[in-house]
Amino acid sequence: MRVIEALIFDMDGVLIDSMHLHSNAWKTAFAEAGIEIDEKDIFHLEGENDTGIVKSIMNSKNIDPCRLEDILTTIPSRKHEIFDIDKAVMFEGMDKCLKKLKNKFKLAVVSGSDKVVVDTIMERIFPGIFNAIVSGDDTINGKPDPDPYNKAVEMLGVEKENCIVIENAILGVTSAKNAGIFTVGSPTYLDRKELEHADIVLQDHAELYRFLELLMRT
Incomplete structure (x- = not known):
């Protein structure tokens, strides 16, 4: 037993x-890099770490892999700037x-x-x-x-x-x-x-x- x-x-x-806070922050950070995503894109990736989310979005949007290094450097850090932890x-x-x-x-x-x-x-x-x-x-x-x-x-x-x-x-x-x-x-x-x-x-x-x-x- x-x-x-x-x-x-x-x-x-x-x-x-807090997921609405995360999804909005990711959506804004990607949009600033010229990549449009939907809130549901993040909900379905919930649980992934930052690297996993970025790679998954890039694959789903058919983004040039040559951009990966730059995006991994800029988008997660920008997401963390936007995310308002006090609202969680x-x-x-x-x-x-x-x-x-x-x-x-x-x-x-x-x-x-x-x-x-x-x-x-x-x-x-x-x-x-x-x-x-x-x-x-x-x-x-x-x-x-x-x-x-x-x-x-x-x-x-x-x-x-x-x-x-x-x-x-x-x-x-x-x-x-x-x-x-x-x-x-x-x-x-x-x-x-x-x-x-x-x-x-x-x-x-x-x-x-x-x-x-x-x-x-x-």
Whole structure:
């Protein structure tokens, strides 16, 4: 019988309502470089680190590969200038929920956002809550590769079969599944059917809270 020892959360879209801020910042940064993208382009790439997002956009837009080095240098840095971290807020009730969970489980967060953003949000909104924090800067390969979740499991010092991942992104679910971890999909900005590769797909944050409450009772 499996004993759950650790819960691993994605940050943007699960803990923090911030993807609209990220998508608008990316959209503006790309537009300034003469590349038009849609908000959905970023939603579908949620979880990728900066390099992964830029490469994916370039491939999808058939942009000259000779521009890659320049774009990798300029667009992510411009995106971080535009992104207003102070407007990132947690989903209502998430802090109380995590404090209860911390009494029973080890907790980790795995995000594709850069380290400065992740550390700043964790310190401002969830100080002392997480046993392990993995940002987009902490692994060479980001989501959908398994590396970010493998790193979190290693940092927590637990077995994969004793973990549950909570994700709201297509690539995030793929990353966790590629790492061999039971994954719960909790759609926030996407249609529920887009997370069907998760082991369980919930309806919304209300159902996520009910699921976590049940875990605390087991």
